[in-house]
Amino acid sequence: MACGKTIYRGAFVHCASLNDLDICENGSIGVDESGKIAFILRDVGEGPQHLPDGGWEQAEVIRVKDEGFFFPGFIDTHIHASQYPNAGIFGKSTLLDWLHTYTFPLESSFSDLAVARRIYPRVVSRTLSHGTTTACYYATTHVPATNLLADICHARGQRAFIGRVCMDHPATTADYYRDPEDESTTLALSRACIAHIKSIDPSFSLLSPILTPRFAPSCSVESMRALAGLHREMNIPIQTHISENPAECALVKELYPDHTSYTHVYDAVGLLTNRTILAHAIYLDASERALIRDRGAKISHCPASNTALTSGTAKVRTLLDEGLTVGLGTDVSGGYTPSVLAEAREAIFVSRHVAMVEGEKAKLSVAEALYLATRGGAQVCGLENKIGGFEVGMDWDAQLVGLPRVPGEASIQDNDLDDAGLVDVFGNENWEDKIAKWLYTGDDRNTLAVWVRGRLVHSRRSFQHS
Numbered sequence: 001m002a003c004g005k006t007i008y009r010g011a012f013v014h015c016a017s018l019n020d021l022d023i024c025e026n027g028s029i030g031v032d033e034s035g036k037i038a039f040i041l042r043d044v045g046e047g048p049q050h051l052p053d054g055g056w057e058q059a060e061v062i063r064v065k066d067e068g069f070f071f072p073g074f075i076d077t078h079i080h081a082s083q084y085p086n087a088g089i090f091g092k093s094t095l096l097d098w099l100h101t102y103t104f105p106l107e108s109s110f111s112d113l114a115v116a117r118r119i120y121p122r123v124v125s126r127t128l129s130h131g132t133t134t135a136c137y138y139a140t141t142h143v144p145a146t147n148l149l150a151d152i153c154h155a156r157g158q159r160a161f162i163g164r165v166c167m168d169h170p171a172t173t174a175d176y177y178r179d180p181e182d183e184s185t186t187l188a189l190s191r192a193c194i195a196h197i198k199s200i201d202p203s204f205s206l207l208s209p210i211l212t213p214r215f216a217p218s219c220s221v222e223s224m225r226a227l228a229g230l231h232r233e234m235n236i237p238i239q240t241h242i243s244e245n246p247a248e249c250a251l252v253k254e255l256y257p258d259h260t261s262y263t264h265v266y267d268a269v270g271l272l273t274n275r276t277i278l279a280h281a282i283y284l285d286a287s288e289r290a291l292i293r294d295r296g297a298k299i300s301h302c303p304a305s306n307t308a309l310t311s312g313t314a315k316v317r318t319l320l321d322e323g324l325t326v327g328l329g330t331d332v333s334g335g336y337t338p339s340v341l342a343e344a345r346e347a348i349f350v351s352r353h354v355a356m357v358e359g360e361k362a363k364l365s366v367a368e369a370l371y372l373a374t375r376g377g378a379q380v381c382g383l384e385n386k387i388g389g390f391e392v393g394m395d396w397d398a399q400l401v402g403l404p405r406v407p408g409e410a411s412i413q414d415n416d417l418d419d420a421g422l423v424d425v426f427g428n429e430n431w432e433d434k435i436a437k438w439l440y441t442g443d444d445r446n447t448l449a450v451w452v453r454g455r456l457v458h459s460r461r462s463f464q465h466s
């Protein structure tokens, strides 16, 4: 009989540290009624004598046999929900012309709530289907559409940071898409979104508002200062872009000639805090990196976007070596994919391009990329004690990854491919190789089921409770 408790049995894998994938081939993870991990057993039998006290004999059991494993849910530390219809559309543009050609026209269309109603459910479904259990979303400047995104995340059970985009400076906005030029109005709009999220999730347990000045060139000093004040008043996190593209960096220099650097602009207005997520961070100099580290701000690495918009190659090894906190961001639609798994792959390949110039040390391993996609992302969001790994007391934000074996008998049929999963595991691979196959050749067909705080939020037809 169901008692609200669940035991997940089978193989589980998570990142113990940056370099260390912890693989348990035969485990049991108990998740209580509140969605928290209550116990983790490794390599013990399944008899009731192995279960802790507290009614676990009645728990529902979800079992993965030898064709898959449980893995922590992915954390997308930077994604523009409103830009999803443009995924894959960027031509040969670079950041500043891309914004005007593709992005502002699309984002401004969310003034019509019907557009948001059509797009946002799809974004949440799609990211969940790729195993994204937490997303840091940029919406648009519009309050009703931003609130709708919050409603959808809440209804679907995705953990999310929801940001109304703030942009009031004529330099990098458009006449048809800009906040009012009076920072008190800008602030009132952001407060309205915060109030809405508070009304549906009063303790911000699943959803959190996030202050979202688009980037320095599109915000007035007054609005950035006002948002920093709101951050101090309510301890709400902040997300923005930094140092993504050479023309953007030159523009910041031109707009702020008296500031030492791009990073110092954010610091001067009070936006560089230990709750700030900075996307891209490609062209930071050593003094900027030191300042970011000293303030405790975090980096969202967005390699797919950085390649697509030919923005540059972020030196992730340097960031990590210098003690900065790094997670991954898909940056849809600068990035073409809503998949954090694909983003991890892109992170590895970009690191190899860096290595071709700077040496072997720059290369990220499979384990490191998966760490950035989970634990790193959790640190970037300030949720490292809650999500990103499998530890007692953490929330069950997890995905079941399926790796179907090719049947023993060779078949000569027209279609012997199994839609349940793309990755062909032949049976004898060791665990490291299986995981590498997943990372390099897998996609959402391998994501058989996804849970957030113990709630099943996505499953493929081929997944069944046992």
Ligand code: GUN
Residues within 6 Å of the ligand: 080, 095, 099, 103, 214, 215, 241, 244, 305, 331, 334
């Ligand atoms: N900088 C300012 N706005 C944006 C955006 O929407 N996407 C990216 N990649 N960079 C930005």
Ligand code: FE
Residues within 6 Å of the ligand: 078, 080, 241, 279, 331, 334
């Ligand atoms: Fe972005």
